[in-house]
Amino acid sequence: xxxxxVGGAGVFGPSLWGGAALARARPREDGRKMNxxxxxxxxAGIRVGAHWSVLLTMALLAWFLAxxxxxxxxxxxxxxxxxxxxxxxxxxxxxSLLVHELSHALVxxxxxxxxxxxxLWLFGGSTELTxxxxxxxxxxxxxxxxxxxxxxxxxxxxxxxxLLSGVAGVTLAWLGWTNLVLAAFNLLPGAPLDGGxxxxxxxxxxxxxxxxxxxxxxxxxxxxxxxLAALGLAWLLWSGSFAGLWLAGVGWFMSLSARAELAxxxxxxxxxxxxxxxxxxxxxxxxxxxxxxxxxxxxxxxAPFRTYxxxxxxxxxxxxxxxxxxxxxxxxxxxxxRVENVCARPPACLxxxxxxxxxxxxxRIGARPGQDLALVVSDGALVGVVGPGDVARTLxxxxxxxxxxxxAR
Numbered sequence: 001x002x003x004x005x006v007g008g009a010g011v012f013g014p015s016l017w018g019g020a021a022l023a024r025a026r027p028r029e030d031g032r033k034m035n036x037x038x039x040x041x042x043x044a045g046i047r048v049g050a051h052w053s054v055l056l057t058m059a060l061l062a063w064f065l066a067x068x069x070x071x072x073x074x075x076x077x078x079x080x081x082x083x084x085x086x087x088x089x090x091x092x093x094x095x096s097l098l099v100h101e102l103s104h105a106l107v108x109x110x111x112x113x114x115x116x117x118x119x120l121w122l123f124g125g126s127t128e129l130t131x132x133x134x135x136x137x138x139x140x141x142x143x144x145x146x147x148x149x150x151x152x153x154x155x156x157x158x159x160x161x162x163l164l165s166g167v168a169g170v171t172l173a174w175l176g177w178t179n180l181v182l183a184a185f186n187l188l189p190g191a192p193l194d195g196g197x198x199x200x201x202x203x204x205x206x207x208x209x210x211x212x213x214x215x216x217x218x219x220x221x222x223x224x225x226x227x228l229a230a231l232g233l234a235w236l237l238w239s240g241s242f243a244g245l246w247l248a249g250v251g252w253f254m255s256l257s258a259r260a261e262l263a264x265x266x267x268x269x270x271x272x273x274x275x276x277x278x279x280x281x282x283x284x285x286x287x288x289x290x291x292x293x294x295x296x297x298x299x300x301x302x303a304p305f306r307t308y309x310x311x312x313x314x315x316x317x318x319x320x321x322x323x324x325x326x327x328x329x330x331x332x333x334x335x336x337x338r339v340e341n342v343c344a345r346p347p348a349c350l351x352x353x354x355x356x357x358x359x360x361x362x363x364r365i366g367a368r369p370g371q372d373l374a375l376v377v378s379d380g381a382l383v384g385v386v387g388p389g390d391v392a393r394t395l396x397x398x399x400x401x402x403x404x405x406x407x408a409r
Contacts, residue, residue, distance in 0.1 A: 037049040037050060037051050037052070037119060037121075038050055038052075040098075040120075043102060044102065044105075044106060046102065046105050046106075046109075046115055046117070046118055047116070047117040047118070048098065048102075048117070048118045048119075048120075049117060049118075049119050049120070050119070050120040050121070051119060051120065051121035051122065053121050053122035054094065054120050054121060054122070056122060057090075057094070057122055058087075058090045058091065058094060059090075061086070061089070061090035061093060062083065062086040062087045062089070062090040063086070064086070065082075065085065065086030065089045065090065065171065065174070066079075066082040066083045066085070066086030066087075067082070067086075069086075069170065069171075069174055070082045070085060070086060070167055070170060070171070073170045074166065074167060074170060077167065081167060082167070085167040085168070085171055086171075088171070089171040089174065089175065092175060093175055093178065093179075094120060096150070096153045096175065096179055097120060097124055097125050098118070098120060098125065099149050099153060100125065100146045100147075100149050100150050100153075100182075101118045101120070101125040101126070101127045101146065102118060102127075102149075103145040103146050103148065103149035104127040104142055104143075104145050104146045105118055105127045106145070107141050107142050107145040108127070108129055108142045111133070111138045111141060111142065112131075112134075112138075113129050113130075113131045113133065113138070113142070114129065114130040114131050114360075115127065115128070115129055115130070116128040116129065116130050127146075129142075130360060130361065130362070131359075131360060132272070132359060133201075136201045136202070136204040136205035136213075137201075137205070139197065139200065139201035139204065140197075140198060140201035140202070140205075142197075143194050143197030143198045143200075143201060144194070144198055146186065146194050147183040147186045147187050147194050147195075148183075150179045150180070150182045150183035150186070151179070151180065151183045153175075153176075153179045154175075154176045154177065154178070154179030154180035154182075154183060155176070155180075156176070157172050157173070157175040157176030157179060158172070158173060158176030158177070158180075159176075160172050160176075161173040161175075161176060188224055189217075189220055189224070190217065190220040190221030190222070190223065190224035190225065190254070190258065191214075191217040191218045191220070191221035191257070191258050191261055192221060192254065192257045192258065192261065193221065193224075193254070196217040196218075196220060196221045196258075197217065199213075199216065199217050199220060200213045200214055200216065200217035201213070203216045203217070214261065215262065217261075218258045218259075218261040218262045219258070219262070220258075221254060221255070221257070221258030221261070222255050222258035222259055222262070224251075224254065224255075224258075225251045225252065225253070225254030225255030225256075225257075225258055226251065226252075226255050227251065228247055228248075228250060228251025228254065229247075229248045229249075229251030229252045229255065230248075230251070231247060231248075231251070232244045232245065232246070232247030232248030232249070232250070232251055233248045235247060235248075236248060270398045271358055271359050271362070271394070271395070271398050272357060272359050273357075274357065274358040274359075274394060274398075275354060275355050275356065275357060275358065276352055276353070276354055276355075276356045276357075276358060276361070276374065276376050276384075276386050277354025277355060277376060277383075277384070279358065279386060279390050279391075279393075279394050280354070280376045280383070280384030280385060280386045280390065281384055281385050281386070281387070281390065282383060282384040283383075283384070284308075284309055284382075284384060284385045285303055285305060285308060286308060286309050286310065286311045286382070287300075287308040287309065287310045287311070287321050287339050287343070288310075288311065288313070288339065289310045289311060289312055289313075289318045289338065289339050289340030289343070290312075290313060290338060290339075290340065291338065291339050292334065292335055292336065292337060292338060292339070293326050293329050293333075293334040293335075293337045293338070293339060293342060294334040294335045296326070296339050297323075297326060297334070300323065300326075306322055306323050306324075307320060307321070307322045307323075307372065307373050307387070308320070308321055308322075309373060309375055309382055309385055310339055310340055310343040311382055312340075315381050315382060316380055316381065316382070317351065317375045317377055317381075317382040318340050318343060318345060319340075319343035319344050319345035319346065319348070319349050319375075320343055320344050320349040320373050320375065321339055321342055321343035321344070325342055325343070325344070326339075326342060329342060346375075349373065349374075349375065350365065350373075350374040350375065351374070351375045351377055352374055352375070352376060352377070353376070353377060353378060354376055354378055354383060354384070358391070358394065361374055361386075362391065365386060365387070365388060365391050372387060372388050373385045373386070373387050374386040374387075
């Protein structure tokens with residue numbers, strides 16, 4: 001779907017008003033964004049959340065269904081019936097958006113890609129992947145999964161609406177046609193829509209050049225976005241319809257997203273060549289896991305760090321601990337509680353090898369303050385750490401066209 005940021009984990013998603021995006025989320029921006037979301041559970045083991053703006057979407061949809069669609073199609077009903085049906089219809093539509101996103105996620109996971117999370121927000125939803133598709137076939141399968149799910153959902157709603165009458169039949173018919181329109185819109189051939197990802201996969205397959213395919217999809221998306229913005233403005237001036245203003249906004253946003261993808265393409269290519277061992281901080285200051293909390297705090301008071309890797313007596317990594325985590329231990333228990341019993345352990349904290357590509361972990365470093373160190377491990381021993389500062393420096397150098405290197409010691 002349309003996303004306001006471009007730069008770390010892959011993103012796919014639909015939108016009632018927009019499409020799907022494959023983007024890169026900068027760690028700190030991503031962290032701020034996720035602070036405005038609330039969890040919706042873990043269907044199929046995939047983290048799902050919703051941005052607060054989803055509440056606005058639900059309110060607008062419920063209002064439209066109750067005061068416009070149902071009231072005009074079936075006059076004479078009680079306002080309570082209109083509003084109750086409209087609210088249920090809005091919830092079911094958002095559930096269909098979630099199915100669209102989960103389809104991207106499940107196909108990606110089936111193809112061996114790691115899925116970070118699914119997020120619903122004002123313009124629809126997004127599925128964030130921590131890996132890039134390794135082949136055009138995989139990229140195509142993941143991109144087409146969402147629109148295919150919306151097509152099936154639309155057909156199912158329309159078929160069911162034929163069996164029912166009254167407010168239920170009208171609402172189901174609206175859900176059916178809306179999902180079909182959503183699928184068709186998402187298949188428009190321009191990034192960041194799903195159709196742009198399909199176009200990118202086809203150009204990649206035809207030419208064998210992934211970067212050329214990304215540029216083609218982004219340029220197509222930019223032109224398509226400008227065309228939609230112009231169409232929306234013309235619609236607004238001709239009819240005064242709010243839908244025209246909305247379409248213009250979506251088109252403009254889509255054009256900006258596509259332009260951002262063009263700008264970060266070279267940086268993304270550079271990031272794909274960087275390994276954690278090249279940017280890690282070697283021989284980091286560690287927290288001995290066998291120390292008591294009080295014993296370690298006495299030492300940490302003179303160190304300029306807030307987060308520490310925790311190790312065993314023979315140097316094997318255990319996890320990550322922060323001063324904030326230690327502060328949550330009751331004062332009377334700090335002299336008897338060991339640091340290793342307080343720390344966050346994998347998979348709550350990230351552990352990777354030196355040869356791991358930065359792009360494989362980019363979306364996870366910095367996402368959870370206090371646990372935002374990646375432990376770099378070789379042959380069972382801790383050899384370094386990568387933190388948000390290392391990632392931010394690497395990203396900024398990549399945007400400047402320079403490759404980050406570990407400082408000389």
